[in-house]
Amino acid sequence: MTQTAILIAAPGQLHPTLAEALRSAWGGAPLRWLAPGEAAEFDLPEVPGNAGDVWRDLQGQGIDLAVVPAENRRKRLLLADMDSTMIGQECIDELADEAGVGAEVSAITARAMNGELDFEGALLARVALLQGLPEGILAEVLERRITLMPGGPALVATMKAHGAHAALVSGGFTAFAGPIAARLGFNESRANVLLAENGALAGDVARPILGREAKVAALEELVARLGIAEADVLAVGDGANDLGMLTRAGMGVALHAKPAVQAEARLKVNHGDLTALLYLQGYEKEAFAA
Numbered sequence: 001m002t003q004t005a006i007l008i009a010a011p012g013q014l015h016p017t018l019a020e021a022l023r024s025a026w027g028g029a030p031l032r033w034l035a036p037g038e039a040a041e042f043d044l045p046e047v048p049g050n051a052g053d054v055w056r057d058l059q060g061q062g063i064d065l066a067v068v069p070a071e072n073r074r075k076r077l078l079l080a081d082m083d084s085t086m087i088g089q090e091c092i093d094e095l096a097d098e099a100g101v102g103a104e105v106s107a108i109t110a111r112a113m114n115g116e117l118d119f120e121g122a123l124l125a126r127v128a129l130l131q132g133l134p135e136g137i138l139a140e141v142l143e144r145r146i147t148l149m150p151g152g153p154a155l156v157a158t159m160k161a162h163g164a165h166a167a168l169v170s171g172g173f174t175a176f177a178g179p180i181a182a183r184l185g186f187n188e189s190r191a192n193v194l195l196a197e198n199g200a201l202a203g204d205v206a207r208p209i210l211g212r213e214a215k216v217a218a219l220e221e222l223v224a225r226l227g228i229a230e231a232d233v234l235a236v237g238d239g240a241n242d243l244g245m246l247t248r249a250g251m252g253v254a255l256h257a258k259p260a261v262q263a264e265a266r267l268k269v270n271h272g273d274l275t276a277l278l279y280l281q282g283y284e285k286e287a288f289a290a
């Protein structure tokens with residue numbers, strides 16, 4: 001089955017000589033530039049035996065490499081994690097920082113996202129530390145501390161312009177996922193509901209907790225509703241709770257992910273931003289929407 005190799009770097013960091021050298025070494029078809037100095041691709045008859053070694057070598061040079069089947073690259077469903085994927089922060093860490101328990105909470109977050117702790121237990125332990133915070137803190141943190149990840153608006157807008165459906169599936173909270181999904185143009189979002197009483201956070205979330213299995217369930221449900229195949233799904237995330245959906249999706253991308261996630265994900269983006277996911281699908285930079 002024909003494969004396509006895609007090389008992606010930060011703007012200006014992908015040199016033609018390097019791209020051409022790899023194409024030549026792998027006996028690939030002529031190089032196509034998706035964005036000069038940033039992303040290029042070529043077809044080849046099969047996945048080269050040394051692809052893993054070449055990937056590691058290129059990582060050291062600031063370049064991401066992916067080899068994907070040449071057929072069906074443009075996906076019809078974008079299934080995206082939120083924290084540290086579509087936004088630059090972990091919302092719970094930012095909330096905890098406001099509450100003065102930042103260090104304690106972010107240490108748990110880091111271990112949970114690397115798969116060292118059970119996701120639900122870790123979430124409940126951290127949420128309990130937020131008990132008593134005024135509910136208004138949610139809107140304040142969203143306004144002052146949360147930033148969109150580079151390339152996210154172009155990713156969502158371009159896929160939607162080509163008919164794809166976009167769903168944000170977060171193990172974080174609806175108070176953030178709703179507004180972020182709306183800002184980015186996602187068709188829908190799912191997340192955990194932070195419970196509050198008398199204007200203060202109750203230190204708990206509604207059940208069932210949206211964790212790793214719920215992200216897989218969202219994939220299954222959306223694939224059925226849209227009448228598409230799992231091969232038509234592009235999933236992206238950075239945490240251990242994303243691995244289920246990443247391994248099921250036709251294209252599952254670990255984005256600047258935790259080490260344990262990178263170890264299991266087939267496709268990894270460590271140097272490009274979210275527009276790398278458009279290059280993986282063969283979109284040229286000139287054709288990006290918004």
Ligand SMILES: [Mg+2]
Binds near residue numbers: 081082084239
């Ligand atoms: Mg995340």
